[in-house]
Amino acid sequence: MNMIQALNSALDTMLTRDPDVLVFGQDVGYFGGVFRVTDKLQQRHGLERCFDAPISEGGIIATAIGMGAYGLRPVAEIQFADYILPAFDQLVSEAARLRYRSNAEFWAPITVRSPYGGGIFGGQTHSQSPEAIFAHITGLKTVIPSTPYDAKGLLIAAIEDDDPVIFLEPKRLYNGPFDGRHDQAVASWAGHPSAEVPEGHYTVPLGKAAVVRAGNEATILAYGTMVHVARAGIEDSGVDAELIDLRSIVPLDIDTIVASVKKTGRCVILHEASRFGGFGGELSALVQERCFYHLEAPIERVAGWDTPYPHAFEWDYFPGPARVAAALRRVMADVTVMDL
Amino acid sequence: MTKPAIPGADAIALSLHIPEPTARPGDVADFSHLRLDAAGTTRRPDISADEADMRELPYGLVRVLDDNGEALGPWNPQLAPEVLRKGLRAMVQTRLFEDRLFRAHRQGKTSFFMKSTGEEAIGVAQSLALAPDDMCFPTYRVQGWLIARGYPIVDMINQIYSNARDPLKGRQLPILYSARDYGFYSLSGNVGSRFGHAVGWAMASAYKGGHRIALGYIGEGTTAEGDFHEALTFAAVYRAPVVLVVTNNQWAISSFSGIAGAESTTFAAKAIGYGLPGLRVDGNDFLAVWAATLWAAERARTNRGATLIEFVTYRASGHSTSDDPTKYRPADEAAHWPLGDPIERLKQHLILIGEWTEERHAQMEAELSEILRDAQREAEAVGTLGTSKPDVAEMFEGVFKQPDWRVIEQRGELGIQS
Ligand SMILES: Cc1ncc(C[n+]2csc(CCOP(=O)(O)OP(=O)(O)O)c2C)c(N)n1
Numbered sequence: 001m002n003m004i005q006a007l008n009s010a011l012d013t014m015l016t017r018d019p020d021v022l023v024f025g026q027d028v029g030y031f032g033g034v035f036r037v038t039d040k041l042q043q044r045h046g047l048e049r050c051f052d053a054p055i056s057e058g059g060i061i062a063t064a065i066g067m068g069a070y071g072l073r074p075v076a077e078i079q080f081a082d083y084i085l086p087a088f089d090q091l092v093s094e095a096a097r098l099r100y101r102s103n104a105e106f107w108a109p110i111t112v113r114s115p116y117g118g119g120i121f122g123g124q125t126h127s128q129s130p131e132a133i134f135a136h137i138t139g140l141k142t143v144i145p146s147t148p149y150d151a152k153g154l155l156i157a158a159i160e161d162d163d164p165v166i167f168l169e170p171k172r173l174y175n176g177p178f179d180g181r182h183d184q185a186v187a188s189w190a191g192h193p194s195a196e197v198p199e200g201h202y203t204v205p206l207g208k209a210a211v212v213r214a215g216n217e218a219t220i221l222a223y224g225t226m227v228h229v230a231r232a233g234i235e236d237s238g239v240d241a242e243l244i245d246l247r248s249i250v251p252l253d254i255d256t257i258v259a260s261v262k263k264t265g266r267c268v269i270l271h272e273a274s275r276f277g278g279f280g281g282e283l284s285a286l287v288q289e290r291c292f293y294h295l296e297a298p299i300e301r302v303a304g305w306d307t308p309y310p311h312a313f314e315w316d317y318f319p320g321p322a323r324v325a326a327a328l329r330r331v332m333a334d335v336t337v338m339d340l
Numbered sequence: 341m342t343k344p345a346i347p348g349a350d351a352i353a354l355s356l357h358i359p360e361p362t363a364r365p366g367d368v369a370d371f372s373h374l375r376l377d378a379a380g381t382t383r384r385p386d387i388s389a390d391e392a393d394m395r396e397l398p399y400g401l402v403r404v405l406d407d408n409g410e411a412l413g414p415w416n417p418q419l420a421p422e423v424l425r426k427g428l429r430a431m432v433q434t435r436l437f438e439d440r441l442f443r444a445h446r447q448g449k450t451s452f453f454m455k456s457t458g459e460e461a462i463g464v465a466q467s468l469a470l471a472p473d474d475m476c477f478p479t480y481r482v483q484g485w486l487i488a489r490g491y492p493i494v495d496m497i498n499q500i501y502s503n504a505r506d507p508l509k510g511r512q513l514p515i516l517y518s519a520r521d522y523g524f525y526s527l528s529g530n531v532g533s534r535f536g537h538a539v540g541w542a543m544a545s546a547y548k549g550g551h552r553i554a555l556g557y558i559g560e561g562t563t564a565e566g567d568f569h570e571a572l573t574f575a576a577v578y579r580a581p582v583v584l585v586v587t588n589n590q591w592a593i594s595s596f597s598g599i600a601g602a603e604s605t606t607f608a609a610k611a612i613g614y615g616l617p618g619l620r621v622d623g624n625d626f627l628a629v630w631a632a633t634l635w636a637a638e639r640a641r642t643n644r645g646a647t648l649i650e651f652v653t654y655r656a657s658g659h660s661t662s663d664d665p666t667k668y669r670p671a672d673e674a675a676h677w678p679l680g681d682p683i684e685r686l687k688q689h690l691i692l693i694g695e696w697t698e699e700r701h702a703q704m705e706a707e708l709s710e711i712l713r714d715a716q717r718e719a720e721a722v723g724t725l726g727t728s729k730p731d732v733a734e735m736f737e738g739v740f741k742q743p744d745w746r747v748i749e750q751r752g753e754l755g756i757q758s
Contacts, residue, residue, distance in 0.1 A: 022547065048547060053574075054570075054573050054574065054577060056570045056574070058566050059570030059571065059573060059574050062533070062537055062539070062540060062567065062570060062571065063539055064540060065536075065537050065540060066477075066536065066537035066538060066540020066543070066544065066554075067540040067544040067547075068540075069537060070540075070544035070545060071544065071548075072544045072547065074540075086566075089530060089533060090533065090536070093530045094534070097528070098526060099738050099739075099740075100511055100738045101508065101511055101512050101518065101526055101528065102518035102526035103509050103738060104738050105518045105520040106520065106525060106526050107741070138739055139739055139740070141740070161741075162741045163740045207744070250744075251744045251745075252744075254745055
């Protein structure tokens with residue numbers, strides 16, 4: 001399965017298993033979603049289980065919260081993560097805090113799915129990576145899969161979770177796989193090991209990172225599309241780096257991160273969002289706080305530039321393997337050389 | 341040489357309209373712009389009627405009690421005297437409660453407080469008219485809902501004092517209650533943000549094939565928020581079993597209702613654009629509030645969908661303990677409010693029909709004051725803001741269902757054992 005089929009299978013599985021699950025959002029019903037993630041779900045499960053919503057992101061999230069407070073497990077789709085902002089107040093002020101402020105009388109077991117990230121020439125308003133602004137909001141969980149297998153298992157775990165989960169789906173990987181060579185054509189997921197996705201129910205737990213590649217010289221922290229870029233960057237650099245796919249940034253698997261950096265003594269952080277104030281800053285601070293005496297070089301961050309997402313310069317903006325390889329070589333260099 | 345004529349260019353210079361209320365401090369209060377139909381004159385369509393056949397209602401005014409306290413016309417809900425007395429008692433208790441807690445704020449016992457003075461009929465009548473397992477999505481001016489349903493007064497005060505017995509464990513601003521067992525959803529400080537939750541909850545009830553309906557409240561000022569329009573869209577599209585209420589108390593902090601669009605139309609009339617029935621109702625008339633609520637609730641319960649009700653009322657007190665309304669409106673404006681006081685009006689009605697007396701009323705007030713005094717004493721024995729608070733471990737509870745390592749580590753930093 002490609003990632004779209006895996007996500008579709010997760011939704012199909014949950015609609016079949018749990019009558020309290022329902023799926024709605026713009027164009028998700030009859031049409032099956034602009035990326036086809038909800039394809040045929042309405043046909044299979046009925047109008048009431050999978051239906052179209054007005055173009056009203058605030059309304060979609062508010063409605064989902066109300067459904068969640070009643071006892072349902074709604075899965076709401078926001079057509080592009082760029083359009084979550086009209087619903088931001090509902091996520092921050094309502095979904096994230098309902099359990100806390102009501103002393104657990106009410107809570108919002110909602111899943112908000114949204115295609116996110118760049119690499120498909122979507123311009124400024126179809127390419128952004130807003131994960132850091134969610135990570136900063138106490139009370140929200142933020143999940144980002146990098147393979148079809150994880151996408152299905154994580155989405156099922158998100159739907160079964162009793163807290164609000166923002167589930168960001170890297171558009172660049174939808175039809176994937178992505179070999180990280182960002183300026184080359186998208187190949188098919190067929191034959192890729194992570195595209196072997198079981199039918200039926202299974203979960204990948206939230207908050208458990210995956211060690212994608214074991215290594216001894218440096219640690220790379222990445223998630224989503226960047227996991228694949230990191231792999232290509234490691235190849236190009238010749239550095240024996242350990243690659244960790246965080247899978248979710250909240251909850252964050254701090255133990256796996258710390259154990260790896262303590263082992264390798266070097267850390268490169270990779271994400272697609274702009275660098276300044278990005279989630280890499282938090283990762284960098286955590287590694288510094290917990291691994292300082294094990295670090296043999298300053299922590300490196302590779303990220304999108306601090307500009308809005310530019311249409312014609314997509315591949316200049318998108319952090320590619322060359323920048324990753326360069327960062328890996330820098331952390332391997334002698335510290336005194338760094339000082340020059 | 342004359343310039344070629346641009347159509348209309350020499351006609352009228354454009355000017356910007358900034359709405360202003362009819363009276364400011366020092367002026368004579370003036371409510372002559374309000375359309376106020378006489379009691380008993382507004383048509384009551386059958387609940388099965390089409391929205392298209394009742395489009396005059398958002399511009400009229402449903403009233404039952406006339407100025408003498410007589411109940412008139414088709415909207416008279418014909419309530420038993422016991423029910424009327426119960427409503428009167430809850431309204432009086434709400435007012436006494438709020439006066440007492442307002443003083444407690446002035447004495448430094450809490451940080452903040454808000455009153456619903458003059459609007460008590462709304463929360464109380466709706467609380468009693470709806471079923472125990474319906475859910476209201478409240479504003480901060482419907483604490484009468486809880487009082488009418490017998491929520492323990494001492495717990496309300498504990499919440500306001502954020503003391504060791506605060507049911508919300510010190511996590512919420514005073515009066516932002518949550519009381520699931522009393523059909524009272526958790527209040528958040530962002531006005532309007534719960535309006536859509538009411539619709540979602542009602543949709544869930546319909547989806548589950550249940551019988552429960554939702555009630556959402558929003559202030560007239562807040563109808564300008566997107567939340568209001570989003571909720572109406574969803575309620576209309578999915579025919580959600582919900583009663584959506586605008587409490588038009590004329591003022592949103594210092595901004596009069598015209599700033600939210602009241603000069604152009606009524607708040608009830610906003611329903612028309614969504615294809616929903618809209619009722620404009622005398623919010624200071626306990627019987628009219630009750631009747632309108634039941635009518636809308638019956639529509640919701642019979643799968644006829646949502647209704648928007650505007651309750652025309654007046655916020656007789658300041659916006660909150662931080663507000664001095666004499667700075668922006670005539671000091672005696674409340675006394676000129678043409679729809680009177682909801683408590684006085686219901687009392688007068690009960691006296692008129694021989695079911696109440698001034699003596700019994702005075703007796704009830706004395707009795708309620710004593711109950712409140714005792715509850716306040718009990719709460720103060722636990723403590724007031726700053727003199728008592730829940731265990732600080734509570735600060736870290738309920739962020740997620742299961743605490744993650746951040747919370748576990750951070751409470752460790754505060755020396756809290758997990
Ligand atoms: C989203 C949001 N904006 C602003 C405020 C500040 N605020 C609190 S109450 C209020 C006025 C609300 O007026 P209205 O809706 O008419 O309700 P009322 O207070 O009159 O009952 C404002 C602006 C807020 N709490 N939330």
